[in-house]
Amino acid sequence: MQTFKAALVAATVFVALVVSIRPGAAEENSRLAMTIAIDGAVGPASASYVKTALAKAAERHAEIVILRLNTPGGLSTSMREIIADVLASPIPVVGYVAPSGAHAASAGTYILYAAHIAAMAPGTNIGAATPVQIGGPIPGLPGAAPDKDGKDSKDGDHPSEPKDAMTAKVTNDAVAFIRSLAELRGRNADWAEKAVRDAATLSANGALQAGVIDLVARDPAELLRQVDGRVVEVAGGKTQRLATKDAVLEAIDPGWISRVLAVITDPNVAFILLMVGIYGLIFEFMTPGTVAPGIVGTICLLLGLYSLNLLPINYAGFALMLVGIALLAIEAFNPTVVIGLGGIVAFVLGALMLFRVEAPGYALSWWVIGITVAVFVTFFLAVLGALRRAARGPALLGAQAMRGLPAEVLDWSETTGHVFTNGERWQARGTETFKSGETVEVANIIDLTLVVRRTPAAAGQGGTA
Structure with missing residues (x-):
């Protein structure tokens, strides 16, 4: 009985400890601040990283997510995804x-x-938001579309209103978009419009005074102290009071998928992968059975096509590149001047037209285009040189290739025998009698039988004697 009571008391104490510890553990977990970093151009890799990181933060029930920014800009499609x-x-x-x-x-x-x-750190700046390419509005965002005449309904004519119709549409859409974000978060919408139309910029202190940002913090620890106690509205209209004073910072590193995307979605890398893939397949078709060029080419081609699918490309430019490569492949099998030149011109024009937008960090390098064109020109000149040498040189096949070759007599009887030439043993005949080991010359080939004669030097010596 005493043992039972002791066990009951021990169980009661254990349950009480668990109950008392669990709220503390929950509080510890709720005060987790997770950080995401975007360094460099905004692209598909950044969008994938942010989406995965936010999902992970929600699973961990983090108090806040700090999205650290250091970017010159990037693709509008990826920006809108983020x-x-x-x-x-x-x-x-x-x-x-x-x-x-x-x-x-x-x-x-x-x-x-x-x-x-x-928030911004001292010595940072924000702005220069003039659009290069802006996509469609985000569904559900209030005021994310301009009115019927293409301008935001709250704005009058602007002194720097673009005159070009397409530029005006893109700019007005961007203005409506950023103003809707400013109104949603209660920030300075007028300066946001100025940043879009006039590429205006502000320092950290200037942005704070203009109501563009909420605070200036030297480091993440100071940032956590300043946002502690603030009330924010999250998705679904729910309000949340932040408790971040003692929150623990934890960085969310990009996964291997985001790292791979960051490499292959570089336009220059995608362009090189595409070229390696296409030429790998061409070499495989030219020399069947080598296997390695085909495997490497297929992998690179698929990676290149996947990365192009994530980037804003001009399909007319892509088609011109393929036409140029096809013409150069035809040039390799049927050498002409016109086809090769046409292939080079088509490829260069296609490469220049390939990417629809030159966003920061997503422009195709002229060095890459130049080196690729140089490789094409070298290939073209090599084909022409081979064609010229083949036209001027001696025949390499058939009876013409055999005429004039020296041959060693192996055995001979009257007007027939066997000779050794060009690494092979041949049946031969002639109008003269030869001795074994004598060197003769091939005059012709008839039905796989060589017609031989004395070499001019041997015939001259015989005449002098």
Whole structure:
């Protein structure tokens, strides 16, 4: 009985300890601040990384997510994906331009405006959000489309309104988009429009005074102290009071998928992968059975096509590149001058037209185009040189190739025998009698039988004697 009571008391104490510890553990978990870093151009890899990281932060029940920005801009499609994920996040996202010397230009400005809380480190800047290419509006975002005449309904005529119709449409759409983000977060919408139309920029202190950002913090620790106690509205209209004073910082590293995407979605890498893949397959078709060029070419071609699928490309330019490569392949099998020159011209024009937008970090390098064209020209000149040598040189096949070759007599009887020439033993005949070991000359070949005669030197010696 005493043993039973002791066990009951021990169980009661254990349950009480578990109950008392669990709230503390939950509080510990709720005060987790996870960090995401976008360094460099905004692209498909950045969008994939942010989406995965926000999902992970939601699973870990983090208190906030700090999205650190240091970007010159990037692709508008990827920017809008990131903004859509931030707006739909159940975890408050703090946009933070850091470290000192960093900037959030172009796409970075839009992302910072979309964050629940916007912050900058001293010595950073924001702005220059004039669009290069802006996609469609994000569904569900208030005011994300211009009115019927292509302008935001709250804005009058602007002194720097672009005159070109397409530029005006793109710019007005960008203005409507960033103003809707500013109104959603209660930030300076007028300066946001100025950043789009006039490429205006601000320092950290200037942005704070203009109401573009919410605070300036030297480091993430100071940032956590300043946002502590703030009330933010997350997805679904829910409000949340932040408790970040003692939160633990934990970085979310990009996974291997995001790392691979960051490499292959570089336009220059995608272009090189495409070229290696196509030429690998061409070499495999020219020399069947080598296997290695075919395998490497197939892998590179698939990676190149996948990366092009993620980038804004001009399909007319891509088609011109393929036509140029096809013409050069035809040139290799049927050498002419016109086909080769046409292939080079088509390829160069296609490469110049391939990418529809030259966003920061997503422009095709002239060096890559130049080197590729140089390789094509070298290939073209090599084919022409081989054609010229083949036309001027002696025949390499048939009776013409055998005429004039020296041959050693192996055995001979009257007018027939066998000779050795060109690494092979041949049946031969002639009008003279020869001795074994004597060197003769091939005059002709008839039905796999060589017609031989004395060499001119031997015939001259015989005449002198």
